[in-house]
Amino acid sequence: MSPILCPHCGTANRAGSYFCNRCGANLRGEQEPPTPSFPVQPAQEPTSARPASPSGTPPAANAQPGEQPASAQEQPDQPWLQPGFAGADDAPGEAFDQDEPEDADAGMAEDTEIPLVAGRLVSGIQGLIEPIRVATVPAEGDGEPVAGAAASLLDTDRLRRVRMLMAEEPLLAAAQPIASAPWTGPGQRPLASLWLPAVFLLIGVVVAFPVLWQLTRPTGAARQWPGVQEAFMTIERLPPQADVQVLWAYDPATAGELDLVAAALMRHLLDKGAQLQVVSLLPNGPATARMLLAAVHDERRQLNRSAGEVAMPPPRFLPGGVLALPSLGAQGASLAIVLGAQVDDVQTWLEQVAPRNGVAVIAATGAGADPALRPYLASGQLAGLVSGYDGAASYTALLDDLPARGREREIQLQLVGQNLGTIVFLFLIIIGNLALLVNGRRGDG
Amino acid sequence: MVDLLSSPAWLQTAGVWVGLGMALLVFSAILGDHWLARLGQYLLVGAGLGYAAAVTWHTLWGLAFVQELIALPGAQPWNWTPVVLASLLALAAGERLFFQGEGGPPPAGVRRFLRWAGVLPAALLLGAGVAIIAVGTVQGTLLPQFLYAAVTGVRPEAAIDVFLTGVLVLAITASALIFFAVDPKRHLVGQPPWVQRLVTGCIWFGQRAAWLAAGVLFARLAASRTSLLIAQLEWMRATFVATELWQTIQGWWGGR
Numbered sequence: 001m002s003p004i005l006c007p008h009c010g011t012a013n014r015a016g017s018y019f020c021n022r023c024g025a026n027l028r029g030e031q032e033p034p035t036p037s038f039p040v041q042p043a044q045e046p047t048s049a050r051p052a053s054p055s056g057t058p059p060a061a062n063a064q065p066g067e068q069p070a071s072a073q074e075q076p077d078q079p080w081l082q083p084g085f086a087g088a089d090d091a092p093g094e095a096f097d098q099d100e101p102e103d104a105d106a107g108m109a110e111d112t113e114i115p116l117v118a119g120r121l122v123s124g125i126q127g128l129i130e131p132i133r134v135a136t137v138p139a140e141g142d143g144e145p146v147a148g149a150a151a152s153l154l155d156t157d158r159l160r161r162v163r164m165l166m167a168e169e170p171l172l173a174a175a176q177p178i179a180s181a182p183w184t185g186p187g188q189r190p191l192a193s194l195w196l197p198a199v200f201l202l203i204g205v206v207v208a209f210p211v212l213w214q215l216t217r218p219t220g221a222a223r224q225w226p227g228v229q230e231a232f233m234t235i236e237r238l239p240p241q242a243d244v245q246v247l248w249a250y251d252p253a254t255a256g257e258l259d260l261v262a263a264a265l266m267r268h269l270l271d272k273g274a275q276l277q278v279v280s281l282l283p284n285g286p287a288t289a290r291m292l293l294a295a296v297h298d299e300r301r302q303l304n305r306s307a308g309e310v311a312m313p314p315p316r317f318l319p320g321g322v323l324a325l326p327s328l329g330a331q332g333a334s335l336a337i338v339l340g341a342q343v344d345d346v347q348t349w350l351e352q353v354a355p356r357n358g359v360a361v362i363a364a365t366g367a368g369a370d371p372a373l374r375p376y377l378a379s380g381q382l383a384g385l386v387s388g389y390d391g392a393a394s395y396t397a398l399l400d401d402l403p404a405r406g407r408e409r410e411i412q413l414q415l416v417g418q419n420l421g422t423i424v425f426l427f428l429i430i431i432g433n434l435a436l437l438v439n440g441r442r443g444d445g
Numbered sequence: 446m447v448d449l450l451s452s453p454a455w456l457q458t459a460g461v462w463v464g465l466g467m468a469l470l471v472f473s474a475i476l477g478d479h480w481l482a483r484l485g486q487y488l489l490v491g492a493g494l495g496y497a498a499a500v501t502w503h504t505l506w507g508l509a510f511v512q513e514l515i516a517l518p519g520a521q522p523w524n525w526t527p528v529v530l531a532s533l534l535a536l537a538a539g540e541r542l543f544f545q546g547e548g549g550p551p552p553a554g555v556r557r558f559l560r561w562a563g564v565l566p567a568a569l570l571l572g573a574g575v576a577i578i579a580v581g582t583v584q585g586t587l588l589p590q591f592l593y594a595a596v597t598g599v600r601p602e603a604a605i606d607v608f609l610t611g612v613l614v615l616a617i618t619a620s621a622l623i624f625f626a627v628d629p630k631r632h633l634v635g636q637p638p639w640v641q642r643l644v645t646g647c648i649w650f651g652q653r654a655a656w657l658a659a660g661v662l663f664a665r666l667a668a669s670r671t672s673l674l675i676a677q678l679e680w681m682r683a684t685f686v687a688t689e690l691w692q693t694i695q696g697w698w699g700g701r
Contacts, residue, residue: 200475207671211678256676257669283497317504323573326581341669351585352577368669371661379593381585388665389672414675421671422664 199428206424210416222393222415225370227377231362231384232398234335235268242334244274245359247349248315249340251284254366259292260392260411261364262339266296268399274335278315279328286315322348329356335383341366346373350381362386389415465684468677530566537563594618617654624651 003012008025017027209215238244250258269276278289293315318324325348336359338346346363354361360383363373367388376382386395393411470485505511510524540559544552552560597611623644627633633641685691 197475197477203671204475204674207675208678211675212682254673256680257672259676283500284493286500317500319501319504322581323570323577326577347586348581351581355581355584366669367672368662368666371658371665375590375593379589381589388668414672414679417675417678418668418671421674422668425664425667 203421203424206420207417210420211413214413215416222397222411223390224394225385225387225390227382227385227387228391228394229384229398230377231265231364231386232268232395234360234362234383235265235272235274238269238272238274238334240273242272242274243332244269244276245328245331245333245336245353246276246278246289247328247336247338247340247345248278248280248285248289249282249338249342249345251282251288254341255288257366257388258339258341258364260389260414261366261386261395262292263296264392264395264399265337265339265362265364265386266293267300268395269337270296270300276312277331277333278312279318280315281318281321281325283317286317289315322352325349325352326356329353332357333359335359336361337364338362339364341369343369343372345369346376346382350376354381364391367391389418461684465681468681472677530569533559533562534566534570537567616650620647620651621654621658622651623647624655 003015004017004027005012006020006023006025006027008020009023011020011022013021013027019025020027250262266276276293278286278293280286280289293312318328329352336349336353336357338349338361340346340363343365346361346365346369350361353359361381362384363369363376363382364386365373365388367390370385370387370391373382373385373387377385386392389411393415396411467485467489470481471489473479473485474482476482510521510527513521514524514528537559540552540556540563544556551557594611594614597607597614603611624647627644627648629641629645629648633644636644
């Protein structure tokens with residue numbers, strides 16, 4: 001059975017789903033295609049190689065006149081795949097309010113002509129906290145004075161992808177197939193599309209090669225990002241036996257990257273004899289914390305590096321999510337450390353806890369969260385930022401600790417793989433853009 | 446209990462092999478959607494959810510107010526409030542779950558009461574959640590970030606590069622906000638031409654800024670996801686090297 005695409009975020013959900021797995025949008029809310037009750041402006045003929053669709057319809061919907069896109073034909077219960085669809089909550093002025101009598105809509109249809117929009121300003125709680133408001137794509141050629149320049153803005157599909165990127169979930173697999181793109185006109189040979197498994201296999205081979213062959217060159221040097229030195233100095237200045245709050249916001253799913261970062265900081269903290277109060281909002285978090293802390297504790301004990309045995313409370317799970325987090329703001333501490341793979345983990349702490357107790361915060365995150373957290377480092381809300389393999393390697397190098405620095409080789413191995421993977425990504429992006437450029441020129445000619 | 450179970454060496458070894466098998470099952474999804482890949486995903490998600498439910502249940506019994514209720518149920522009557530609200534919510538959710546899709550007249554009696562009663566805890570949760578998130582966003586992100594951008598952006602006495610950087614940060618921030626918030630079709634109709642040109646220019650600028658930011662985010666995300674792949678490969682390599690099979694192969698190869 002075909003998956004159901006969410007009209008809100010574009011996530012592919014299992015056939016038969018009632019709600020979107022990602023954003024919770026109602027997938028069965030509209031039993032009938034919610035054809036707007038006001039006049040829909042017909043799609044204009046493309047005037048350029050990449051026309052903006054008035055209804056925000058993805059480019060794939062720009063098929064031949066009278067021709068239904070294949071996906072819409074196959075999935076008649078998914079009205080959002082139909083050209084010209086605007087979700088019920090995407091329309092302006094609450095025109096689709098289910099409680100409104102039908103004649104009210106009919107009256108509106110007679111009196112006003114409201115342009116279709118594909119975005120929303122706020123949609124419940126989720127819309128409130130989402131960083132992006134999906135802007136609208138105005139109709140082309142309708143005589144409005146500002147339509148010309150603005151009509152080339154992102155269409156809904158592109159905005160969805162930007163939105164997914166901001167939410168740290170790039171949708172590679174959901175990309176439009178090149179063959180259905182608007183630049184392949186009738187009779188024109190479509191571009192050879194990339195076979196996605198081949199891309200994944202290529203990246204897998206490139207990444208596995210240095211790991212299996214234990215290569216630490218030629219790209220094994222860590223990049224020195226700002227924030228690592230600051231984090232190191234902040235911990236270095238801690239008094240002995242200082243209380244440190246730790247939000248353990250990762251579990252085994254992202255432990256491969258985060259364990260390296262966390263281990264570097266935990267070594268330093270245990271050497272300073274810090275009293276860790278570890279809390280996690282994830283059920284799997286405490287177990288992950290216990291495993292890593294036990295390993296680091298044993299290592300430091302064997303090396304006689306630990307600044308004395310400190311009876312630490314075991315890591316605990318805090319049920320209630322963001323609602324429970326403010327309660328941690330009532331506790332005092334000398335330092336707070338957030339170990340999380342996502343931006344949200346750090347952001348939530350800075351918004352809910354840090355303003356209440358005023359404790360300095362160090363973020364230890366995955367590389368993906370790094371760019372979005374830089375502004376917090378610049379504004380001084382973060383006392384330090386250690387992210388990804390680069391951050392782990394840089395921090396480990398700062399430790400005056402030969403055994404720990406011996407682990408640089410382990411990180412170097414992984415850096416080589418990561419950098420080679422990045423090179424493959426860049427190569428694919430360049431090839432894809434060149435192909436698009438060449439084919440676009442051919443289409444224009 | 447978990448420690449006792451996991452202490453035997455054979456169980457830990459079995460865990461490693463099960464993990465290796467699961468990793469390979471999930472990895473096989475790159476070859477397409479097939480039942481082995483789905484089996485791996487179902488087992489992983491099912492086991493994870495089961496463990497999460499067990500931990501949550503165990504933690505709930507350890508909460509202070511629950512302990513007080515168990516020790517002296519009548520000592521703190523307010524402690525019953527979350528219990529009553531949670532029970533109402535669970536009952537109302539159950540009613541919705543088991544009777545959804547049923548046609549006929551609106552429910553009456555107990556079912557009608559449950560529907561109304563379930564609204565109370567849900568509204569409380571919703572209200573508290575919205576308030577906490579909204580206040581937190583303002584005090585932790587919007588206000589500090591805006592103040593920082595404003596202070597660094599409007600400081601003429603600073604060095605020229607610092608000043609220009611601040612101005613650029615302000616311009617990009619404002620343009621990106623306009624790009625995401627302004628709908629030219631709705632907001633600019635009837636405005637003077639110079640306003641339309643100014644805002645359209647800001648949208649153009651903000652759009653490029655958003656594209657650039659998205660590119661940077663994608664690059665770092667790709668690096669992050671590659672890290673996870675590498676960690677898994679490294680784990681599989683180490684697991685395989687530690688096996689007797691590999692040592693046998695090594696011995697055979699070395700003795701040849």
